[in-house]
Amino acid sequence: MSTTEQLQPTPSPVPPMQGALTTRINALPGWARWSLAATVGVFVLSFVQEVSGTSLLTAESTSRAMVRWAIPILLAGLGGLFAERSGVVNIGLEGMMILGTWFGAWGALNWGPWGGLIAGFVGGALGGVLHAIATVTFGVDQVVSGVAINILAPGLARYMSERVFSGMTGGSVSQSPRVNGFDKFTVPVIADVLGTIRDWDVFLISDMAGLLRGFVASVSIFTVLALLCVPFTAWLLWRTRFGLRLRICGENPWAGESLGVRVFGHKYIAVAISGGLAGLAGAYIVLELSGLYRGGQTTGRGFIGLAALIFGNWRPWGVLAGAMLFSYPFGLALVDFDAQRSGVATRALLLVIAICLYATAVWLWFAQRRDDKRREQMLASTSTGYSSPTASWMNMLGALGRAPSGRLSALAAILATISLIWYLATDRAAAWLPNTMPYVLVLLVLVFAAQRLRPPAAAGIPYRRGEH
């Protein structure tokens, strides 16, 4: 919750505490804001690439690996978006994804890749409906129900594979026979143009073209569909009547009900879609990443999807950005740790992190100074003779806000220095580093930005008809 929001209701002459640039950026639509952030990110990557003698940071292969790794996280994150926007916390995404892997493999074995895709969606949606029955109809605590589904799903999947896959050739209790995924294709004109620009070898522009080419060259239709889910979700939730009603359920279901919104119905649909998207994520893992169902193959991607949701501030473009950001270290590691080059490019990521943290430190420091200045102005304008209740409340708020900001700035600088020293002291990164980086990134983002995030107001609160 930002200070701005708390200040707005009070009749104060002071404008919201934001710089002109921040205001202008915030006025942009989601996709534009995140494109801007991505451009800045690519700039840093290109710069570091020049410094540390690797070409992998902005390579097309890295980008393709990142995208393939990101899709399950993205789909899970969008699943979480649907559920939480309707006011239901869905910690069971992981379990629903596991159901999706089993059903995806089963569907693909019977009816080919499209069958797998649809079966995965349906399987995940069944998990979602179970979650909805527990949380919406019976009002069970949403985290509790999610944890139960996370325990149920792997057991169920294992049981069903024991019954179905063990009898098949190549199948066993823990894995299915191999399944065929979708064919790969390259988007004709765009890929060629991007390829040409990449080969110019111009700083930043060619790097960006290389990264973008990973999105359009030798991709499968499943990847494209998953990426299209982002604008579709943005349109469905923010531009349609259904979306408005669904979001009301997550912000203020009591008001929604008084306006005639069927809260229970919308929550059911939202949580079922949520499970379905998580199931799609599972089907993607089976069809595109591993080529078979295997027990435990989701490896916590549902939870990372949840983290991407929070990183993206409960918005679809933000979820996409989070999914890409968290997958980048994995994608880079997949390319980086194959042959002789092991760990050189991953080590360069430490420098990227150091730069980003230093930037955070500087930004926090300036933000604090700006806030201080505004506070002084505010004091000068309000403390004319007497102190109004509003003014003293503002002073209190200011005193609360000041101290942590400076300390945070220092913390960011310290962490940045650690990262820089680590970068300078090593030649190549250890294999465990990329496996940890996304999670550390999530924590860093939450530490430095937690107060700016705004979850749906009624998420996590069981809703009962006619209460409140």
Next chain:
Amino acid sequence: MKAPLLRRIALAVAAPLIAAVVAILISSIVLALSGSDPIETFKTMLENGTRLETMIDTLNRATPLYLAAVAAAIGFRMNLFNIGVEGQYILAAFAAAVVGAHINLPGPLHVAVIIATAMLVGALWAGLAGLLKVTRGVSEVISTIMLNFIAVGGIVAALLPHVIEDPTAANQGTPQIPESGWLPDLNGIVEIFTREILRGRRLTGVLVIAIVIGIVYHIVLNRTRFGYDVRASGMNPTAARAGGVPPKRMILLAMIGGGLVAGLVGMPEILSDTHAYDQGFIQGLGFAGIAVALLGRTTAGGMAIAALLFGFLDSSAAILQVSDLASSEIVVIMQATILLVAVIAYEVVNRIKQRDEVKRASRMAGVTA
């Protein structure tokens, strides 16, 4: 006026009873659908369960589950969803195994140092999540999940290669802890009661620690000022704050307390089983412990029963695997169904209770008016 006492008792037993019946029903249907004989399967499980070896196996399995449940429950009582028991106990067990193998102390002291290390590491890791929550408002659900990944995939994976004993072994692990750091088993006590000589199975000594922890948990929560503050903060944070309970300190203390207990979860393995941390170290106890805590309604006794139930089910999975009657995976389905049905049943009973309360209040108000 109806007999409220009878109704109250009926409501109290209803939830676990309904959960058990529905869970058995659902697993029977699943068994029947997949071509197994449900009655025969349950009979085999029960017959096996009454054997002494199975009972000891059940207790051995229930001990870490109970500790994990208590660790999670401390947070739950304050509406803190500490999902991080998993990472806390694995990190703690790893640290304890390394420290235990590298020191040489006389008997009880050695064990004490190992236990203290584990508890300390668990508390530190949990305290980190608490610190993030109170200083930066980071949701403990997300931070503990992330810390789980960092602990297991990062710290342990990074440090394990530096402490392994034999790099060529198939199952790489830390060196074994010397015998002075082993906790004696409880077979002697069991043999006094049963007059049977136990072969093969050994009842873990950590059971005693778990019982002590359970008693301490119960007393601290129900008989001390601190426990009152914890429960008050969980039931009504606003009221607790108004009553002078510092919310931030309570969150930090609850996380650290949970971490202290979480550190003990890996101890049966370290102190009385493998005496080392290897790549096959038991995982997933943290999440199972959450299930046990929820099933046992976070009370010391309830969680003990739930842990024994889960321990028994785990133990019968092994038998089912051998017996060829049914797939052993049915056990996990039963556990999850019991949990899901139980939480729903608790919620329904809770609503009926609340409705009764409202009725009673309105009746009394009607009488006095």
